[in-house]
Amino acid sequence: MWPCITICRPLLLKLRSRYAFSKDTRQTLVSPSKLIFRPSASCTGVGKKWTRPTGYDTGLKTYNSLTKQKEPLILAQEGIATWYSCGPTVYDHAHLGHACSYVRFDIIQRVLSRVFGINVIHVMVITDIDDKIIRRALEKSVSPTVLARMYEEEFKNDMLALKVLPPAVYLRVTENIPQIVAFIEGIIRNEHAYATKQGDVYFDIGSIGDRYGKLMGAGDATGEPGDREKRDSRDFALWKASKPQEPSWESPWGKGRPGWHIECSTIASSVFGSQLDIHSGGIDLAFPHHENEIAQCEAYHQSGQWGNYFLHSGHLHLKGSAEKMSKSLNNYITIKDFLESYSANEFRMFCLLTKYRSAIDYSDASLNEARSSLATITAFTHDAQAYMRGQLQCQAVEEGALWERLAETKANVVRALADDFDTPRVVNAIMSLVYHGNRHLQPITKPDRSPRSPAVFGAFLAYIREVFEVLGVDLLDRKEAHSVDSSGTLENVVEQLARFRSDVRAFALSVQDTPPGEPAHASPSPCSEKLPLLKACDTLRKDLASMGVHIRDRGPNSTWEISQKRPAGQDKK
Numbered sequence: 001m002w003p004c005i006t007i008c009r010p011l012l013l014k015l016r017s018r019y020a021f022s023k024d025t026r027q028t029l030v031s032p033s034k035l036i037f038r039p040s041a042s043c044t045g046v047g048k049k050w051t052r053p054t055g056y057d058t059g060l061k062t063y064n065s066l067t068k069q070k071e072p073l074i075l076a077q078e079g080i081a082t083w084y085s086c087g088p089t090v091y092d093h094a095h096l097g098h099a100c101s102y103v104r105f106d107i108i109q110r111v112l113s114r115v116f117g118i119n120v121i122h123v124m125v126i127t128d129i130d131d132k133i134i135r136r137a138l139e140k141s142v143s144p145t146v147l148a149r150m151y152e153e154e155f156k157n158d159m160l161a162l163k164v165l166p167p168a169v170y171l172r173v174t175e176n177i178p179q180i181v182a183f184i185e186g187i188i189r190n191e192h193a194y195a196t197k198q199g200d201v202y203f204d205i206g207s208i209g210d211r212y213g214k215l216m217g218a219g220d221a222t223g224e225p226g227d228r229e230k231r232d233s234r235d236f237a238l239w240k241a242s243k244p245q246e247p248s249w250e251s252p253w254g255k256g257r258p259g260w261h262i263e264c265s266t267i268a269s270s271v272f273g274s275q276l277d278i279h280s281g282g283i284d285l286a287f288p289h290h291e292n293e294i295a296q297c298e299a300y301h302q303s304g305q306w307g308n309y310f311l312h313s314g315h316l317h318l319k320g321s322a323e324k325m326s327k328s329l330n331n332y333i334t335i336k337d338f339l340e341s342y343s344a345n346e347f348r349m350f351c352l353l354t355k356y357r358s359a360i361d362y363s364d365a366s367l368n369e370a371r372s373s374l375a376t377i378t379a380f381t382h383d384a385q386a387y388m389r390g391q392l393q394c395q396a397v398e399e400g401a402l403w404e405r406l407a408e409t410k411a412n413v414v415r416a417l418a419d420d421f422d423t424p425r426v427v428n429a430i431m432s433l434v435y436h437g438n439r440h441l442q443p444i445t446k447p448d449r450s451p452r453s454p455a456v457f458g459a460f461l462a463y464i465r466e467v468f469e470v471l472g473v474d475l476l477d478r479k480e481a482h483s484v485d486s487s488g489t490l491e492n493v494v495e496q497l498a499r500f501r502s503d504v505r506a507f508a509l510s511v512q513d514t515p516p517g518e519p520a521h522a523s524p525s526p527c528s529e530k531l532p533l534l535k536a537c538d539t540l541r542k543d544l545a546s547m548g549v550h551i552r553d554r555g556p557n558s559t560w561e562i563s564q565k566r567p568a569g570q571d572k573k
């Protein structure tokens with residue numbers, strides 16, 4: 001079968017580059033790959049060896065943490081990817097580390113669906129019960145449920161603000177306790193777990209022999225500190241007997257609550273059954289969390305391979321810090337605070353500039369690099385529009401070469417995306433397109449009668465917007481356009497306007513209501529002159545506020561600022 005794939009893949013890429021991103025791309029490209037059938041090979045793997053899945057070859061390659069190399073992405077069903085991801089443990093604010101991981105996977109999911117026509121069924125768990133939640137709830141004197149719901153809501157809003165598409169469904173651990181208990185019972189039945197007299201249940205690592213450690217190796221794993229009844233120090237808890245003041249649920253082993261890893265195995269299996277195409281999370285989750293998820297699932301389903309691809313995103317660090325940004329290390333910047341200074345588009349661009357697997361250093365300098373790349377692209381789109389309108393006069397362009405370059409860029413972009421979602425290569429390809437476009441858009445002083453080529457610039461513009469739209473960056477965002485190339489002008493205009501208003505207001509305020517020593521009826525009241533001026537100043541202040549320009553009157557003086565955020569309720573265009 002493989003020679004056929006080798007022949008088909010270049011053809012597929014050719015097709016994709018030709019039609020990439022057009023509206024009907026998805027229909028056109030859903031099925032050019034070949035279905036590979038290998039009789040029931042998928043569940044027969046033994047030991048630690050990864051078995052290449054059977055099914056639908058997407059033509060993409062992705063790095064698989066199970067094999068530590070790029071593998072062809074083969075899905076069980078044509079055009080469908082089942083995808084499970086570990087969500088946050090909700091006991092504190094979401095931070096830029098979360099943003100980085102979820103934005104990067106959002107980009108990959110958008111690429112899969114919008115470029116390669118794959119319907120991604122994404123399920124995410126919300127960890128709403130665990131030691132840290134219980135501890136924080138005690139500190140704050142609220143119930144763990146209230147605390148968890150509050151931060152869950154905040155997390156979801158932060159994801160919306162970052163334009164991360166929500167999963168098909170979020171599932172909470174506390175709403176899946178009966179399923180978790182049944183899953184643990186299944187593992188015990190299959191003789192891969194045991195209960196202790198204290199009412200804890202442990203996974204029996206020894207029972208799966210050398211199959212433990214498929215993902216990260218079991219070499220020097222020491223396991224969780226635990227009670228003396230553990231058979232092996234590496235055995236990890238599936239169920240924890242309840243302690244005073246902790247939430248607990250009934251179970252065959254007495255009151256208690258689930259361990260961490262079992263929630264994901266249960267929930268992923270309850271939605272997708274015994275097979276999963278893709279599992280994702282930050283690299284810190286690979287061990288022990290994902291390792292243990294694999295052990296549990298394969299023990300429960302008695303299969304040789306439960307998850308086919310494990311994708312791990314690299315960590316976000318504060319520049320100069322060796323440690324990842326994390327709630328428990330208290331070294332984080334919240335998403336909300338970040339969005340006061342930067343936009344969601346800028347953060348996404350920041351993510352696109354590195355591969356999703358690499359660690360990423362956060363600093364103002366790296367964010368400014370992202371901002372400036374966006375500025376270059378937006379400035380080009382404005383110039384291209386000005387040229388198309390005839391406002392920008394240029395010499396005749398080599399139109400044929402530009403069309404060729406555009407076609408080449410389209411092919412390069414699809415190739416880069418098919419190669420483990422290489423977004424920096426995509427951005428490079430677009431920057432190079434912009435560079436060549438700009439070279440032709442040099443203004444001339446004397447108008448000449450050279451032929452014009454507006455269509456090719458229209459095609460550049462439409463393609464660039466579409467690529468970024470697919471990746472979740474909206475180049476049409478008006479706020480972005482402002483911050484990109486006209487923020488200096490805007491600020492100057494606001495400054496002049498605010499100063500003028502301030503002078504008028506100061507003048508009005510200086511007018512005495514009744515000149516001293518004169519009876520109030522002796523001349524027309526100055527009040528009648530100053531009131532309309534003050535009213536006009538107030539109206540201007542309110543109108544500007546609705547556009548995000550906030551003037552604050554401080555005595556006779558005024559200050560102003562432009563907020564990054566649009567006032568609530570105002571639609572983005």
Ligand SMILES: Nc1ncnc2c1ncn2[C@@H]1O[C@H](COP(=O)(O)OP(=O)(O)OP(=O)(O)O)[C@@H](O)[C@H]1O
Nearest residue numbers: 088089097098101281282315316324325326327328
């Ligand atoms: N600094 C980071 N960089 C990239 N991904 C991160 C970072 N911090 C957390 N993540 C990812 O976000 C997801 C949710 O993580 P989690 O809620 O455990 O966050 P956390 O801040 O690491 O919490 P804790 O400190 O309590 O472990 C996981 O996939 C995790 O790998």
Ligand SMILES: [Zn+2]
Nearest residue numbers: 085086264289
């Ligand atoms: Zn998980």
